[in-house]
Amino acid sequence: MSRRRKIVKIKRRHKPGSSPGLVVPHSVAGQSIMNVLAYGPDKCVEKAGATLAEVAELKGTFPVVWIEVEGLGNTDAIVALGQMFGLHRLALEDVVNTHQRPKADDYGDHLLLIARMLKQGASIETEQFSAFLGSGYLITFQPDVEDCFDPVRERIRQAKGRIRSSGADYLCYALIDSIIDAYFPLLEAYGELLEDLEDNVVKEPHPAHVGELHDMKRELLMFRRAVWPHREMLNGLIRDEHDLISPETRPFLRDCYDHTIQLMDIIETYREIASSLIDVYMSSVSIKMNEVMKTLTIVATIFMPLSFITGLYGMNFDRAASPLNMPELGWYYGYPFALLLMLVSAGGLVWYSWLKGWVFEGSRRK
Amino acid sequence: MSRRRKIVKIKRRHKPGSSPGLVVPHSVAGQSIMNVLAYGPDKCVEKAGATLAEVAELKGTFPVVWIEVEGLGNTDAIVALGQMFGLHRLALEDVVNTHQRPKADDYGDHLLLIARMLKQGASIETEQFSAFLGSGYLITFQPDVEDCFDPVRERIRQAKGRIRSSGADYLCYALIDSIIDAYFPLLEAYGELLEDLEDNVVKEPHPAHVGELHDMKRELLMFRRAVWPHREMLNGLIRDEHDLISPETRPFLRDCYDHTIQLMDIIETYREIASSLIDVYMSSVSIKMNEVMKTLTIVATIFMPLSFITGLYGMNFDRAASPLNMPELGWYYGYPFALLLMLVSAGGLVWYSWLKGWVFEGSRRK
Amino acid sequence: MSRRRKIVKIKRRHKPGSSPGLVVPHSVAGQSIMNVLAYGPDKCVEKAGATLAEVAELKGTFPVVWIEVEGLGNTDAIVALGQMFGLHRLALEDVVNTHQRPKADDYGDHLLLIARMLKQGASIETEQFSAFLGSGYLITFQPDVEDCFDPVRERIRQAKGRIRSSGADYLCYALIDSIIDAYFPLLEAYGELLEDLEDNVVKEPHPAHVGELHDMKRELLMFRRAVWPHREMLNGLIRDEHDLISPETRPFLRDCYDHTIQLMDIIETYREIASSLIDVYMSSVSIKMNEVMKTLTIVATIFMPLSFITGLYGMNFDRAASPLNMPELGWYYGYPFALLLMLVSAGGLVWYSWLKGWVFEGSRRK
Amino acid sequence: MSRRRKIVKIKRRHKPGSSPGLVVPHSVAGQSIMNVLAYGPDKCVEKAGATLAEVAELKGTFPVVWIEVEGLGNTDAIVALGQMFGLHRLALEDVVNTHQRPKADDYGDHLLLIARMLKQGASIETEQFSAFLGSGYLITFQPDVEDCFDPVRERIRQAKGRIRSSGADYLCYALIDSIIDAYFPLLEAYGELLEDLEDNVVKEPHPAHVGELHDMKRELLMFRRAVWPHREMLNGLIRDEHDLISPETRPFLRDCYDHTIQLMDIIETYREIASSLIDVYMSSVSIKMNEVMKTLTIVATIFMPLSFITGLYGMNFDRAASPLNMPELGWYYGYPFALLLMLVSAGGLVWYSWLKGWVFEGSRRK
Amino acid sequence: MSRRRKIVKIKRRHKPGSSPGLVVPHSVAGQSIMNVLAYGPDKCVEKAGATLAEVAELKGTFPVVWIEVEGLGNTDAIVALGQMFGLHRLALEDVVNTHQRPKADDYGDHLLLIARMLKQGASIETEQFSAFLGSGYLITFQPDVEDCFDPVRERIRQAKGRIRSSGADYLCYALIDSIIDAYFPLLEAYGELLEDLEDNVVKEPHPAHVGELHDMKRELLMFRRAVWPHREMLNGLIRDEHDLISPETRPFLRDCYDHTIQLMDIIETYREIASSLIDVYMSSVSIKMNEVMKTLTIVATIFMPLSFITGLYGMNFDRAASPLNMPELGWYYGYPFALLLMLVSAGGLVWYSWLKGWVFEGSRRK
DSSP states (O other), rough: OOHHHHOOOOOSSSTTTSOOOOOOOOOSSOOOOEEEEEEEESSSEEEEOHHHHHHHHHHTTSEEEEEEEEOOOOHHHHHHHHHHHHHHHHHHHHHHHOOOOOOOOESSEEEEEEEEEEOSSSSEEEEEEEEEEEEEEEEEEESOOSSSSSHHHHHHHTTTTTTTSSSSSHHHHHHHHHHHTHHHHHHHHHHHHHHHHHHHHHHHHOOOHHHHHHHHHHHHHHHHHHHHHHHHHHHHHHHOOOSSSSSHHHHHHHHHHHHHHHHHHHHHHHHHHHHHHHHHHHHHHHHHHHHHHHHHHHHHHHHHHHHHHHHHTTTOOOOOOOOTTTTGSTTTTTHHHHHHHHHHHHHHHHHHHHHSSSHHHHHHHO | OOHHHHHHHOOSSSTTTTOTTTTOOOOOOOOEEEEEEEOOOSSSETTTTOOOOHHHEEEESSSEEEEEESSSSHHHHHHHHHHHHHHEEEEHHHHOOOOOOOOEEEEESSSEEEEEESSSSSSSSEEEEEEEETEEEEEESSSSSOSHHHHHHEEEETTTTTTSSSSHHHHHHHHOOOOOOOOHHHHHHHHHHHHHHHHHHHOOOOOOOHHHHHHHHHHHHOOOOOOHHHHHHHHHEEETTTSSSSSTTHHHHHHHHHHHHHHHHHHHHHHHHHHHHHHHHHHHHHHHHHHHHHHHHHHHHHHHHHHHHHTTTTTTOOTTTTTSSSGGSSSHHHHHHHHHHHHHHHHHHHHHHHHHHOHHHHHHHO | HHHHHHHHOOOOOSSSOTTTTTTOOOOOOOOEEEEEEEEEOOOEEETTTTTHHHHHTTTTTSSSSHHHHSOOOHHHHHHEEEEEEOOHHHHHHHSSSOOOEEEEEOSEEEEEEEEEOOOOOSSEEEEEEEEEEEETTEEEEESOOOOOOHHHHHHHHHTTTTTTTHHHOOOOOHHHHHHHHHHOOOOOOHHHHHHHHHHHHHHSSOOOHHHHHHHHHHHHHHHHHHHHHHHHHHHHHHHOTTTTTTTTTTTHHHHHHHHHHHHHHHHHHHHHHHHHHHHHHHHHHHHHHHHHHHHHHHHHHHHHHHHHHHHHTTTOOOOTTTTTSSSGEEEEEHHHHHHHHHHHHHHHHHHHHHHHOSSSSSHHHH | HHHHHHHHOOOSSSSSTOTTOOOOOOOOOOOEEEEEEEOOOOOOOEEETOHHHHHHHHTTSSEEEEEEEOOSSSHHHHHHHHHHHHHOHHHHHHSSSSOOOOOEEEOOOOOEEEEEEEEEESSSOEEEEEEEETTEEEEEESSSSSSSSSHHHHHHTTTTTTTTTTTHHHHHHHHHHHHHHHHHHHHHHHHHHHHHHHHHHHSSTTTTTHHHHHHHHHHHHHHHHHHHHHHHHHHHHHTTTTTSSTTTTHHHHHHHHHHHHHHHHHHHHHHHHHHHHHHHHHHHHHOOOHHHHHHHHHHHHHHHHHHHHHTTTTTTOOOTTTTSSSSGGTTHHHHHHHHHHHHHHHHHHHHHHHTTSSSSHHHHOO | HHHHHHHHOOOOOOSTTSOTTTTOOOOSSSOOOEEEEEEEESSSEEETTOOOOHHHTTTTTTSEEEEEESSOHHHHHHHHHHHHHHHOHHHHHHSOOOOOEEEOOOOOOOEEEEEEOOOOOSSSOEEEEEEETTTTTEEEEEEOOOOSOHHHHHHHHHOOTTTTTTTTTHHHHHHHHHHTTTTTHHHHHHHHHHHHHHHHHHHHOOOOOHHHHHHHHHHHHHHHHHHHHHHHHHHHHTTTTTTTTTTTHHHHHHHHHHHHHHHHHHHHHHHHHHHHHHHHHHHHHHHHHHHHHHHHHHHHHHHHHHHHHHHHOOOOOOOOTTSSSGGGGSSSSSSHHHHHHHHHHHHHHHHHHHHHSSSSSSHOOO
C-alpha cells in the first residue's frame, strides 16, 4: 500500500499565489554537495565536494565543466550558483520544486532540461533530474547521491569513446540517454511479470489475478506518465535547432528519442495485453459459473422428480378407508414398479437434457 | 444531490435571438464594488470601493493600474467603465454572462482573458474570472468578493518579488497562476479519496463503491471540462505574440501552461484508475457470485441424493403384500446398509466434484 | 417509435448518376413564399409575399436586402431568383436537397452557408437553413414558415442594437447565432432528464432505465451529428478571411463559434455520463443478483441438511427385524436428540457461512 | 457464410518480390472490351467494341474522348493502350491488380484515380474502378460489364446538363459521383435493418440478435473501409490544384467530397448505435436472469422450510418409547398446529422478502 | 508458450550508460558473410563470400554495388566496412543492435534504412534488416542467411524489368517491397483463422475460443507494432526529398507505402472483429446460463410444491388422538384428492410461468 500511495500523491509546488521564482528549500533533501568534473580532449580534473569559489575558478578553463549538485537542501548555494552562471530565477525554482514534468525550456543563453530518473530499486518511483546546458558548462541537479551516471563518469575519466572530445551538449545527451536506458530493465521486469500472469490467467485463473492486472495497468499508466514527456522534450531539442546543441550531437538525440518511442510502444502494448487479460479472466469466470450452474441444474432436474415419487409413496393415506387410497402400495410388483418409474423419469430427464445439448456439454468439452 | 445538480446544469447565455453585446444585469450578483490598486516600482496606492471618477483620475498616473470589480450587479457602472477604457461591447457581454469557457480574445488594443476559478469551499464549482489587459491597466471582474488573490495583493503591497517592477501583463499572469494553482489542493483531495477507494475496492468491495466511483468519474469529467480550456487559452497567449505581453512575462506563462498540462495529466490518470477500479469491483462481484454458486451446488449435489435415499426407504409399500416390496426394510443390516449407501453416494459426489476441480477451489484458494 | 424512425433514416439526395445542379422540386414542401426586409440605418421596408419583380426592384436600393424564402416548393421561382443574383447552380441544388451537412462554400462573389435549425417542438429533428450572403443582400431558404428568427426581425424593425447600422454579414451572423442558441434549451432539457435518470439509477435502478439511457445516448449522438459541422462551418468563416465578412463581424462569429464548442463540450460530457450510468445500472443488477443468490444459497444450505435428517428418521426400516435398524427411534431422548442434531447442523452451517464472510454480507451491509 | 468469406479475404497483389510494373493478366476477368464515347458540345460519337486502331483514330479529334475498358483479361491490349497514351507502368499495374485502395496518384501529364464501386446486388462487395485522366481523354477500367454509369452515358448522349460542354475532368467527376451516390441506397437498407433490430432488441430481445448485430458491425466496418479512402482521394484532388482539373469542376468535387463525409458520418453513427444495442441486449439478458433467479429463490425460500416441517412430523420416532418422542403427533390440535406453523413460516418469509425489497420487485415492476 | 515468450520480451540495446556508437558483437549471430552483387545495365558480377579487399575493388566500378552482409557476428569486418564507406558510428551501432524500430535516418551522404522482415516460418517473429543507401552502393545487413530476396536477385541476374537500368535507390525499394509483401501471406493466414473462429463462435461457442481470440488480438497487436513504423519510414523517404532517391523511384516508394497502409487497414479490421467476437462469445455464455437457470427454476418451481404436498400427507399425526388430525388420510377419495391437488398446483405454476413469458421462452425460441 505504501508504495501505491507514493505514486498517486501529487505535491503542490508552492503555496498558491506565492511569488514565482522564489527558491523554497527542498524539505526532503538534506545538504547540497557540489562535484565538479572539468575536462577537455587531453585533460580531466575532478573535484568532489567543491566550494562555490572552486567552481568559479574552474569555470571557463576547460572546454566542458560539469557541475553536479547532489541534494537540493542548500538553497543559498543554489541561488549563488545560479547568479554565477546567470540562470533564470524561474528555472531555478523548477529545479528545486522537484515535481516538474520533463521539459526543455530555452532561456536564451542557457537551456533548462528536466528529466525524471528512476530511483534506485525495482519500484517505479522517479526523481527529478535538472540540467542547465550553457556554452562550456553543464550544471546538473539531483535530490539524491545515487544515480545511474557512473558509466558516463568512467567514460570521461578513461577518455573512452568520443565524450572527451565532444562538448557539453554531448555530455548532456549522455546523461539523458543513461536515464532513458535505465527504464528498459524495469520494463523488461514488467514484461516477464505480464508473461507469467498471462500463462496463469489462461491456464488456471484465480481471483487474485484481477487485482494484479489492475496494479499492472496502473503502474504502466504511471510509467507512461513518466516516460511520455521525455519524448516531447527530446523532440523539442531536435526540432528547435538550439545553438547550444551542435549538429554532431543531433543524431545522438534522435537515437535517444527513438528509445523513448520504443518505450512508449512497449508500454502501450503491455497495457492492451493487460486489458485483454482482464477480459479473458472475466470470461473464464463466466464459463466456470456456467458449468457450475449446469451441474446444479442437472442434479436438481434428476433428483427433484425422484424425491417427489418417493414422497408420493411415503404418504400415509388410509388404505383401509378406501380401495382408491394408494392401491399401488399393496401391489405385488408395487416397489419394483416405483423403482422403474424413478429410473424412467431420471433417464428421460437426462436424455432430454442431452438432447437440448447444454447439460453434458461442460463435461463433454472440458 | 444538490451539489450534483449544480454541476450538470447549463445556463443559457441570454434569450435566443436577442441582440448580442447587450449587457444584461447578472441576476445572482448584488452590487458591484470597485477596488483600485495602482503601483509602480516605488509607490503603491490602494483605493477600496472607488468611484468611476476616482478610477478615471488614477488611470495613466501609475505604470500599472489594477481595477478589481467584485460583483457584477451594477451593469451601468460596468458599461461606463467599459466606455472609459474603450472595451468591446461583446467582450463586456462575455464578462457579465458568467458561463463562458476560458479563452483569450484579442480586441486589438486590449485582450479579454476569461478563466474559471474554484469557488471557496471543497466542491468543484467554478466561477468566472474575466480580465481586460490593456497597456498600463488590468481590469478584473469576479462575481463574489472572496477569491484566491490575497497573496498577490500582499506581494504588491510589500513589494515582494518582481511584481512591483513588472507590467500589467505580469500581474495578469500572477492572478491566472493563482487560479490554476488553487486547483491542485482539490485534485490532491481527489487523489486521496481515490486511494482510499482503491484500498477498499481491492480489500473489501461494497456495492456503494460503484456509485462513489461513478461520482468520482463524473466530477473528474467536470474538473477536466473546467481545466482543459485554460490550456488552450494559455497556449494562445504564448504562441500568438501579443504586443501587450512582454517577452519577460512569456516564460512565466509557459510555466503556468505546464501546470495546466500537469493538472490534465493527473486528471486523466485518475479517470483511468477509476474506470479500472469499476472493472475490479465488477470482477469481484462475479467472483463472489461464483463462489456462492459453487457452495449452493455442492450442498445440493450432496444432499439431494441423500434425501432421495431417505425418501426411498420412507415409502410405505406393503411388505406383507409381496416379498418384492421393499425387502431392505426387513434386512438385519438394512439401516446400516442405507447409511453406508448415503455415505458412499455423498463421498462419491464430493470426490467427483473435487476431481472436476471446481467445487473446492473457492475454499482452497480463498 | 415514429420519432426514432425519422432520426435514423437518410434521404438520398437525388437519383444516383443524375445530373448535378438539377433543381428537383422538394417533395415535402408546398409553395414558396418570399418575404423581403430591406433596411439601412435610417429606414426599413418590409414586404411579405413579394414577387420576383418586387425583389428585383428593391435589390440594391438599401444597404441590406434580406430575402426570406419560406417553403421550397416553387422551384421555378428559386431558379429565377438564383439567376437574378447570379447564384451557382450547384449551390441552388444544395438549397433544395435539404439533407446537407452545415458548411460554408465560397462561390467567389457570394457565400453559401448551410446550417441546420431545430424544428419547433421539443424533439431533436432539424431542418435545413440555407443562406446566400452577397454584397448588400442575404437570401435565406427554409422549408417551413416557422422559425426562430422573430427576435432578429424585431430588432431590425425597432432598430435595436447595431443591426440596422451593420451589413448583411452581421444579419447573417445574427440568424446563425439564433439557430445555435436555440439548441441550448433542448440540451438543458436533456441535462435535466439525465439528472433525473441519474438519481433514479443510483437510488432505485429499474430495467426500463437501460432503454432510456440507450435512447439518450442515441439522441445525443444525433445531436452531436447536428451540431458538430456548425463548428467547422464557423471556423471556416473566421479563418478564411472572406471579403464578404467585415472585420467588425468577425468577433461576433468567434463568439458564435465559442457557443458551438460549448454545445459539443456539454454533449460529450452527457454522453460519457450516460455511458457511465449504464455501467452503474449493470453493476446494480449484478449486485442484486448476488444478493438473491446468497439468500437462495443460505436457505438451501440450512434446510437441505435439516430435511435430510427428517428424511432419515422418516425411513421405515423394520425395527423388529434387527436391533441395528434405526434404534434411535426407540430411544427415550430420540426426538430431542434429532431436534438437537438439526439445531447443531443448522447453527454450524450458519456459523460457517458467516465465517466465510459472504452469507450475511448482503443483509449486514445493505 | 460464403458472403462473409469474400469480405474478409485479402488477395495478395502479386508474388512477393516479383518485379513491380509487370502487368499480370487478371485471372478472374475474361476478355477486355473497349467502348469509346467521344463528344464535344455539338457532337457525340459512340463506338462499342472498338479496336486499338479506332481509339488511336478518335484520340484528339474531340474535346473529350472517354475510353471504357470493361474486363481486364486482355493484358496486351491494356499495355498497348497504356503505351499509346504514355501511361506509367506502375499505374497500369495498379489497374490490373484490382485490390487497391482508392487513391489519386499524380503522374505529371496524367492522373490515376482509383475508386471502389459497389458490385450490382445488395451485398457490400466492391470492385475496382480505375481512371486515367489526361488532357482531353479519360480512360476507365472496370472488371465487369455492369456498372452504375448508365445515367451518365444518357446525359452525354442526350446532351443533358453541362456535361457535353465540360471537359474530361467533369466527366471523371460525374463517374466518381455516381459511384459514391450508389453507396447511399445500401446504407439506407442498413439503416432500416438497424431500426428493425432496434425495435426488436428493445421490445423482445432474442439470442439471435447478438449475431445479427455482430454481422452488422462487421459489415459497417467493411463499408467504412471501402468508403474512407475515397475521402482522402477527393480531398487530395481538391487540395492539390492539379492542372488537369479546372476551377469550374472543383466545386463539384467538393460536393462529392461532402457526400463521402456524410457517408462516413452515418456509418459511424450506425456503428455506435449497434454497439449500444449489444449493451442493451446484454443488460436485458442480465435483467431476465435476475428475475428468473428471484423466482427460484422465492420458491425455494418458501417451500424448503415447509418441506422441512412436513419432514419433521413425518419422522417415525416411537411415541410409545418415550413421552418426549414427538408428542405433537398426539395433540388434539396437532395437525392444525402444524398447518398454522407452515402458514406462519411461509408468510413470514414472504413478508421478509418483500421487506428487503427484492423478491416481488420483478413482478411488481415488470 | 515458448512462441509467446519471444514476442513480448524486449532486449535492452546495451548496458545503460555505456558509450553510444560502440559496436558490440551480436551475441546470437555467428560469422558474417559478405556477398557482393555489382551490376549495370549491361553487366552483372556476383561474388559470394567476398573479402573486404574484394569489396573495395568492386566499389565504384559498377553503377550499383550491392553488398549483402549475412550474419552480424564479425564486428571487426562490419566496422572496417563502415570506415571504407564512411558510415556514421551510431548508424553502425543501430545495425548491430538488432531491436530497432523501422526508421530512415539521414546521415548526409548516406541514408540508414531499418526495416523488420518476417523470419522464415509461419510465426510472427521479425528480424532486423538494415540498409545503407549511398550514391552507387547499397549495403544491407541481416542476421540470418535466409531471406525473401531471391526473386530480386533473380531479376538482377536475368535483367528482368527495369532493375538493371535503375540505381541503388530502386534496388533498395525492391528489397523493402519484398519485405512488406511478405507480410501479406501471413495476414491472409490470420484472416482465414479468424473466419474459422468466427464460424465456430457464432455456431457453437466453446470456452477455448476466448483464449484463441486473446492470442489473435495479441498477435495482431505485435503485427501492428511491426508494420506501423514502416509506414512512417516510407512516408519520411517520400516526403523529405532526399537527393539519394531519384524522382523515378518515388512513385514506387509511394506504391510500397500504400501497401503498408493496406496492411494496417486489414490488421485494424481484424482486431475490431476479434474484439467483437469476444463480445459475441460472452453474450452466448450469458444466454446459455440464462437458459440453464430457466430450466432449473421451472423444475424447482414445479416439484417443490409437489414434494411439499407429498410431505404433508406423509406426516404421522395420530388420527386416533383427534378427528382434526389429518382427516384427509381417511377420506374415501383422499388419494385421488391429493393427486388432483398436485396436478392443479403443478399446472397452475406452469401456466403462471408461461404467463410471465420467461419460462418456456428458452425452449420456444431455441
